[in-house]
Amino acid sequence: MPEKIDLQPGDKLLISRTDRLGDLVLALPFVETMKQRYPECSIEVLTSLYASPILEYNPHVDKIMRVQNDMLRQDKLYKKDLLHKIKISNYKAVIVLYPERRICQLFNKAEIPIRVGTAGRFHSIFFNVHLLHSRKSNLKHESDYNLDFLTFFREGKTVTSPKVYLQEREISHAFRMLKESGIEKPFVVVHPGSKGSADCWPVDRFIELYKRLEKAGINVVVSGSEVEGQICDNIAREKSVSLRKITGQTDLRALAAVLSLSEVVVANSTGPLHLATALETQVVGIYPSKQVMSPKRWGPLGNKDIVIQPETEKCRCPAYNCSCMETIQVETVLGAVTSLLRQHPNK
Numbered sequence: 001m002p003e004k005i006d007l008q009p010g011d012k013l014l015i016s017r018t019d020r021l022g023d024l025v026l027a028l029p030f031v032e033t034m035k036q037r038y039p040e041c042s043i044e045v046l047t048s049l050y051a052s053p054i055l056e057y058n059p060h061v062d063k064i065m066r067v068q069n070d071m072l073r074q075d076k077l078y079k080k081d082l083l084h085k086i087k088i089s090n091y092k093a094v095i096v097l098y099p100e101r102r103i104c105q106l107f108n109k110a111e112i113p114i115r116v117g118t119a120g121r122f123h124s125i126f127f128n129v130h131l132l133h134s135r136k137s138n139l140k141h142e143s144d145y146n147l148d149f150l151t152f153f154r155e156g157k158t159v160t161s162p163k164v165y166l167q168e169r170e171i172s173h174a175f176r177m178l179k180e181s182g183i184e185k186p187f188v189v190v191h192p193g194s195k196g197s198a199d200c201w202p203v204d205r206f207i208e209l210y211k212r213l214e215k216a217g218i219n220v221v222v223s224g225s226e227v228e229g230q231i232c233d234n235i236a237r238e239k240s241v242s243l244r245k246i247t248g249q250t251d252l253r254a255l256a257a258v259l260s261l262s263e264v265v266v267a268n269s270t271g272p273l274h275l276a277t278a279l280e281t282q283v284v285g286i287y288p289s290k291q292v293m294s295p296k297r298w299g300p301l302g303n304k305d306i307v308i309q310p311e312t313e314k315c316r317c318p319a320y321n322c323s324c325m326e327t328i329q330v331e332t333v334l335g336a337v338t339s340l341l342r343q344h345p346n347k
Helices: 021-037 069-074 076-088 101-109 122-126 142-152 168-180 203-215 226-238 252-261 271-278 323-327 330-343
Strands: 012-017 042-048 063-067 093-096 114-118 129-131 187-191 219-222 264-268 282-286 306-308
Touching: 012 021, 021 042, 021 142, 021 271, 063 069, 063 076, 069 076, 069 101, 076 101, 093 101, 101 114, 101 122, 114 122, 129 142, 168 252, 187 203, 187 252, 187 271, 203 219, 203 226, 203 330, 252 271, 264 271, 264 330, 271 282, 282 330, 306 330
Parallel strands: 012 042, 012 093, 042 063, 093 114, 114 129, 187 219, 187 264, 264 282, 282 306
Antiparallel strands: none
C-alpha cells in the first residue's frame, strides 16, 4: 500500500488535465473527490483555455489556471510566464492526470515539493511520486484511471459522476436562443461534429436521422461549430432537409445550457457527449469497435445512456479511417433515441 501524502490545512493542491474537453469532464469526479476529502485545502485545476469554462461556478474548484497549449509549444516567453505563475502559487502538491511533457517539466522547474504522476514515460523523471498503472490496455474507464490517483490520499467518499454547474441566466439565454431557432421543449440535440479523437458516424447519417426524427414529430436541433454547420447544410440541401440549428452560435457554456435542456443528445465519442452526461441529459453515443476508442474506456458515465457500435467484433480498418462506422444503420440510432424518449420523457 503506497504511503499517504501528508497534507495540512491551507495547503494548495494543483490538479493538471490540459488536453481535450471530454478528458477534463472525465477528470471532474477526481477533482470533486479531492475537495470533499480535503475541504481545508485549496483545490486548483490547470486546464486548457478551450475546456476551462466547464469549471466555472464549480464549488469544488477554488481556482482555475488556464494554459494555451499552442502557445506553450511555440512561445518561449509564454512558457516562461506560465512557469512564473506556477512558481509564485506555492503549491504543496501537483497531481498530473495527463502527463504532457512540457507541463511536467514546468512543475519540476517550479520545484513543487510533491509531484504525482504516472511511471513508465521518459518525462516521468519530473515526478517524485509515481503511480504504477498503464492506460494502454484500456481495461477500465478513463474516469477510473483518474481515480487511481486517490491511492496516495486520505480515505473518504468517492465521487463517480461528473457534474457541471450552470447559472439561471445561462439557462434563460439558452431558452431564448432555442426559441429564435424555432425550437421548443421537448427536443433532441444532434451533434455530428468531432475533434478527431475517434472514428465517426458519417454526417449524412446524422442528417438522415434528423429527417426521420422530424417526421416522427420530434423537435430536433443541430449543434456544433460554424464550419460543421456549413457541412450539415450542404448535405441537408442534397436531401431536401431544412435544418434548425445553433451551429456557430454557442460558446462552451451556452452549449452546455442547451444540452441541459434537451431530452436526448446524439453524438459521436466527443466532448459534448460527456458534457451532456455531466448535465444529467440522456445520450446516445456512437462508438467505433476499436479497442483504443472503446466505450469501456471512453463511454458516457450516465446510467440511462445507450451506446451503439458496429456489429464488427474487431475492426481492421486503417487508423482514423473506419468504414465500419458506415455499417451502423439510421434505424438503429432512431430506435435508441425513441426508446429513451419513451422510458424517460420530459426529464
